[in-house]
Structure formats: structure tokens, C-alpha cells
Amino acid sequence: MSKDNKIDQELVRQLAVILNETDLTEIEVEQGDLHIRVARNITMSVAAPVAQPAMAAPAMQAAPTAVAEAPQAAESKGHVVKSPMVGTAYLAPEPGADEFVKVGDTVTAGQTILIVEAMKHMNQISADRAGKVTEIFVESGQPVEYGEPLLTLE
Incomplete structure (x- = not known):
């Protein structure tokens, strides 16, 4: 050479x-x-799709549809807080603890509303404005994409 x-x-x-x-x-x-x-190769970190590829394919196809529909519904009802990064969303600071916010809670600007874990780092996601939580689009432990709606503030 x-x-x-x-x-x-x-x-x-x-x-x-x-x-x-x-x-x-x-x-x-x-x-x-x-x-x-x-x-x-990211499929190695996701055990279920590797073990059951027939079941993973329909689920992966359905997810973008659900994400695409959520912003339209949410935008008509209030301000949508979107994920600033790719990672895993957690609604509570630790397993078994109370969630940061629930539907109906009033939040202030800068208040932590959830955590997105990215590359072993827990990133606190804060409300970018004050308001009442009207919808939460993610579940604890759910993977989220950049720009994906997390919740709606009224």
C-alpha cells in the first residue's frame, strides 16, 4: 500500500x-x-426487533403516522413543546417517583417538564413558557426524535 x-x-x-x-x-x-x-449497527441495542422482526416492522411503520398526527391536533389546542434531541423520554426523575407534570398541571417558564436521556446523559427539558398542560404525547421510557411533540401547553 x-x-x-x-x-x-x-x-x-x-x-x-x-x-x-x-x-x-x-x-x-x-x-x-x-x-x-x-x-x-443500531439494531443490536434494540432487542425486540431483532428477536421478532415480523412484529417490529408494522410497529415501526405505524410510529411515524402517530407522530405526524400529533402535532396537527396539538397545534390547534395550544403551544406544543417539542423534543430538542433524539433520546429516551422519562416523565419522572427516577423510577417510582412522581412525574414532573401531569395533564391539568400549571407550569412556569423554565420548569422541568421531563427528561430526555441521550448517550447516557439525563437532559432536563424545561417549559419554554408558562401554561397549563393539556396533553402529554409521550410515555416514560419511550424513544423520541428531534422535533417530536412532547406535550401541549395552553
């Missing part, structure tokens, strides 16, 4: 770090004749 054809291991490491930090599944870089693709 000539010197020009050596793989830049530091670049591959940097891409892997970016991949993990951004919670992406793959990243590609092209510079001249050099083309590097770094990807990770």
Missing part, C-alpha cells in the same frame, strides 16, 4: 466521535479520491 493510499486513522476516529455525539447511525466524508464511511 502506498503512502497516499493509507487510511487516516485519526480522521476515522474523529468521525466516530461525531457519530456518537450526534447520535447518527452513519457519516460519510469525501475528499478528492478519499471516501470514508463510518456506520454503526
